[in-house]
Amino acid sequence: MTWLKRIRNGILTKTVEKQETPDGIWSQCPDCKKTVRKKELSSNAYLCPQCDHHLRIGSAEYFEILFDDNKFTEIFSGYRAKDILNFSDLKPYTTRLEQSKKKTDLEDAIFCGEGKINGEPLVCCCMDFSFIGGSMGSVVGEKISKSIDYCIEHKIPLMIISKSGGARMMEAAFSLMQMAKTASKLSLLARAKIPYISLMTDPTSGGVTASYAMLGDINIAEPKALVAFAGPRVVKETIKRELPEGFQTSEFLLEKGFLDKIVHRKELKQTISDFLSYFKN
Amino acid sequence: MIFLDFEKPLLDLYDQIEKWQRIGKSKSLDVSDRITDIEHQIENTRKNIYKDLNGWQRVQLSRHPERPYTLFYLSQICDKFTELHGDRNFGDDKAIVGGFGSLDGETVMFIGHQKGSNSKTRQYRNFGMPNPEGYRKALRLMKLAEKFDKPIVCFIDTPGAYPGIEAEERGQAEAIARNLFEMSQLKVPILCIVIGEGASGGALGIGLGDKILMLENTWYSVISPESCSSILWRSWEFKEIAAEQLKLTAKDMTGFGIVDGIIEEPDGGAHHDPEKMAQFIKQRIIKELKELKKLDSEERIDLRIDKYANIGEYDFSE
Numbered sequence: 259m260t261w262l263k264r265i266r267n268g269i270l271t272k273t274v275e276k277q278e279t280p281d282g283i284w285s286q287c288p289d290c291k292k293t294v295r296k297k298e299l300s301s302n303a304y305l306c307p308q309c310d311h312h313l314r315i316g317s318a319e320y321f322e323i324l325f326d327d328n329k330f331t332e333i334f335s336g337y338r339a340k341d342i343l344n345f346s347d348l349k350p351y352t353t354r355l356e357q358s359k360k361k362t363d364l365e366d367a368i369f370c371g372e373g374k375i376n377g378e379p380l381v382c383c384c385m386d387f388s389f390i391g392g393s394m395g396s397v398v399g400e401k402i403s404k405s406i407d408y409c410i411e412h413k414i415p416l417m418i419i420s421k422s423g424g425a426r427m428m429e430a431a432f433s434l435m436q437m438a439k440t441a442s443k444l445s446l447l448a449r450a451k452i453p454y455i456s457l458m459t460d461p462t463s464g465g466v467t468a469s470y471a472m473l474g475d476i477n478i479a480e481p482k483a484l485v486a487f488a489g490p491r492v493v494k495e496t497i498k499r500e501l502p503e504g505f506q507t508s509e510f511l512l513e514k515g516f517l518d519k520i521v522h523r524k525e526l527k528q529t530i531s532d533f534l535s536y537f538k539n
Numbered sequence: 540m541i542f543l544d545f546e547k548p549l550l551d552l553y554d555q556i557e558k559w560q561r562i563g564k565s566k567s568l569d570v571s572d573r574i575t576d577i578e579h580q581i582e583n584t585r586k587n588i589y590k591d592l593n594g595w596q597r598v599q600l601s602r603h604p605e606r607p608y609t610l611f612y613l614s615q616i617c618d619k620f621t622e623l624h625g626d627r628n629f630g631d632d633k634a635i636v637g638g639f640g641s642l643d644g645e646t647v648m649f650i651g652h653q654k655g656s657n658s659k660t661r662q663y664r665n666f667g668m669p670n671p672e673g674y675r676k677a678l679r680l681m682k683l684a685e686k687f688d689k690p691i692v693c694f695i696d697t698p699g700a701y702p703g704i705e706a707e708e709r710g711q712a713e714a715i716a717r718n719l720f721e722m723s724q725l726k727v728p729i730l731c732i733v734i735g736e737g738a739s740g741g742a743l744g745i746g747l748g749d750k751i752l753m754l755e756n757t758w759y760s761v762i763s764p765e766s767c768s769s770i771l772w773r774s775w776e777f778k779e780i781a782a783e784q785l786k787l788t789a790k791d792m793t794g795f796g797i798v799d800g801i802i803e804e805p806d807g808g809a810h811h812d813p814e815k816m817a818q819f820i821k822q823r824i825i826k827e828l829k830e831l832k833k834l835d836s837e838e839r840i841d842l843r844i845d846k847y848a849n850i851g852e853y854d855f856s857e
Contacts, residue, residue: 342795342852343786347771396851403848425739425761427771430785431797432852434739434761438747439847441719446844449724465761467712468740473720487712487740488702496702506707516710 287311303523312480312523314460316362317369317384320419324382324527330373333381334404337397339366343430351428354390362388366397367422370405372414376531378538381409384419385466393426394466399436402470406443415453415534420471423489424464437469444473453537455530457521458485458508476533478521479508485516543599546588552581585807592756594782597789598764600756601735602698605810607817608667609636609651609694612734615817616824617642620649623680629709632673634665634697635745637680639689643825648684650677650745651694654735667736668701671714674744678718681725690728690828693745696735698763700744715744722747723844728831730824732802733757733789734809749831749843751797752823753789754816755804759797760787797850 285296289311298307303323304315322328338355345351359365367389372381383405385392402418409416425433447454456474458467460483467487471477479485486493486506494501504510511517521529542550556577563570592600600606613620617640625631637650652669655661677693684691700711722729729748737746737759753759762770764782769775792798802823805812831839 336855336857338854338856340852340854343784345784347777347781347784348773396853400851400853403851427762427767427785429852430760430762430787431792431795432850434743435797435847435850437716437740437743438719438723439850441716442723442747442844442847445720445723448720465740468715468744469719470716472710472713472716487700487707487715492702493704493707497704501704505704510708514708514710516713 285313287313303526305523310481312460312482314387314421316386316388317364317371317419320384321369321371321373321382323523324375324380324530325371325373326375326377330371330382333370333372333408334401335365337365337400339395339397339429341428342396342432343428345428345430347428354428358389362386364389366401367392367394367426368398368401370401372408375527375534378531378534379412379414380417380530380534381405381414382417382419385421387421387423387461390426392422392466393424393433394422394436395426395429395433396436398426399433399439402436402440403443406440406447409452410447410450413450413452415455415537416447417455417457417530418470418474419457419459420462420466421459422462422464422466424466434465437465440470441473444470448475453534455533457526458517459483461485463487463489472516475537476519477517478519478529479511479517480523481508481520483508485511541604543596543603545592545596545599548584548588549581552577552584556581582806589806589808593779594758594785594788594791595764595779597756598736598758598782598787600808601696601758603808603810604656606735607809607813608656608696609649609653609734611813612694612817612820613640613649613651615814616640616821617647617649618644623683624676626672626675626679628675629672632665632670632676633663634667634669634701635673635677637677642821645828646687646689647824647828648680648689648691649694650680650691651734652697652742652745654696665701667697668699669697669741669744670701670703670706671709671711674700674711674714674718677745678721681722681729685725685727688727690730690831691725691748692824692828693729693731693748695731695733695737695742695746695759696757697738697741698736699738700741712740715740718744719747723847724840726836726840728828728839729843730827730831732820732824733759733798734820736763737787738763747843747847749839749846750799750827752800752802752827753792753798754802754809754820755789756808757789758782758787759789759792760785 287306290309370383458479463486620640622638654667655664731748733753764778767781768777789801809816
């Protein structure tokens, strides 16, 4: 026996009247799951104030952290991916491209800028994971290739910030060949004795790791970033047992000898600046 | 003989031959005319089947269990071949083989993926999936070739670089990346030939060169059709469609200008007449190396890097 009786079934609150938290005020840390104010994040180098987790950020945020007064010039804009294979899986590639452009307001998965770090010039190519998983296709390869040419011509050090699921399947062999393209261009940069710093961030995998990401004069990574050739799921399926704790994290790579240093995001700018001065003086 | 699903009509004809042979024996009849007739039919049917194969069918052929692998070709095309082992660092990978060989009186450094031909050797060769030490052995041998000014020929045939725990620990990605970087600057000619499967970074890790060729029934792409299907379609069932979508055949790849030429296979594929296939490869290597040797090393390196710099399709507007 209840005191109150429901006379109409279902939830009747009209969705238009529903009070929702507007987007862009709060954010949840994917690591400690605590809620943080977004404003707090931007003033904290996009680190979780509770657990120091390095949140995934894009090129705009990295440039803001790196370049003096957030001042930089975009170089090599205007390149747009082309559906040369007429590729279609569950969605046509052209649709994926359009949706990604609309969602991210980016041209492709990499943004190249030239600016100054503590007064020293630097060209930085930064990948954006939000654009089709930061996948490397012809545009990414071409912009990196062009940036390397630019660095050689103007004798400016290069930094690439990797954040990628690997090569872009929808461009098949064209994306595979971007590995060869970027690596061979880097061999020219090396011959010209121009420093190249590679920063690996969460996640860096596949063809990106197996080309420019691993080829830095200095290889650094953010704490706890996933850096892999084959992704953990693929490895697990192959060996059919659980993966060891901490497998394929930047700490693991440092231990195995593939990184020079793990750099906390708050020390990133100073660390890069230090490296540049070592090369210069 | 092993027949693939699209070779079914051939199987029926071979069965008929067997049937007639049995009849001839038991009834003491002369059935040779009948048999010659069927043999003609087999030849025609084979030509017809092989005239126009689709992507997935070529993927199947590239993995045919009777298909010849690197060491077989080397035994056929070299007057002499001595395998060299180890990366001088960790171990000797069995999925990549290499060594000096004498081809038409000249020394060539041969490097190639190696698969096994029965369950025991397949396991021994890790199904042609190299660990990092395989790529590092390959690089050591390439540097050795460079030191003594000998050209390099790479045979590509892998389902991919091995995705295991130890491979990751020892830096699979770094090993492949390093090879791409170093191969760009090698002073000697590099000729790469896809003889079977050209799967992704595992293939490219010994696949950067002045000239890239593919045998007629091979494939080369960023991912295998099965894995592509599982990632993009979220099911293994779409491998045939994925094979079409990836445009991974020798014809597609030369059309894109990513691969420089095709070496024809005998009717019925390389496995149908391995000796003949080996001779085709040998003649082509001799011809290509002769061309590549005409350039000096600086020119060759410039052309090599330019070739890769030009691969990529995009739209550009200010």
